[in-house]
Amino acid sequence: MKTGKIRGYVLIFRCIKSGNNEVCADYPTEHIIPEERIRDRIYQVRCNSCGWNGDVCGLSAVCVSHTQEPKARAAGQGLGL
Ligand SMILES: [Zn+2]
Numbered sequence: 001m002k003t004g005k006i007r008g009y010v011l012i013f014r015c016i017k018s019g020n021n022e023v024c025a026d027y028p029t030e031h032i033i034p035e036e037r038i039r040d041r042i043y044q045v046r047c048n049s050c051g052w053n054g055d056v057c058g059l060s061a062v063c064v065s066h067t068q069e070p071k072a073r074a075a076g077q078g079l080g081l
Contacts (some may be wrong), residue, residue: 005030005068009038012063013056015047021062022049035064 007030013023025043027033039058046053058064 007067009033009064009066011038011043011058011061012065013043013045013061015049015052016054017052018047018050020047020049023047023052023056025056025058025061032066038064 008026008028011025011027012021013025014021015023023045025045027038027041027043039061041058042055043058044053045056
């Protein structure tokens with residue numbers, strides 16, 4: 001059992017149409033990936049604000065962060081014993 005396992009990365013982009021940082025892309029992986037490798041890709045994205053969609057390069061992302069499994073799973077492990 002490993003805790004804090006990475007599920008993937010999330011990239012945030014600025015929409016070229018509405019100008020909002022409402023464009024998200026996922027990079028699903030269970031491994032730790034260098035940010036420069038995540039940015040060195042093209043992502044198909046959609047703006048949550050205005051609905052624009054298209055391809056964006058990871059280099060233009062305003063933010064790259066990783067997501068982890070929720071801690072609720074670890075909390076429930078003691079209940080079955
Ligand atoms: Zn937009």
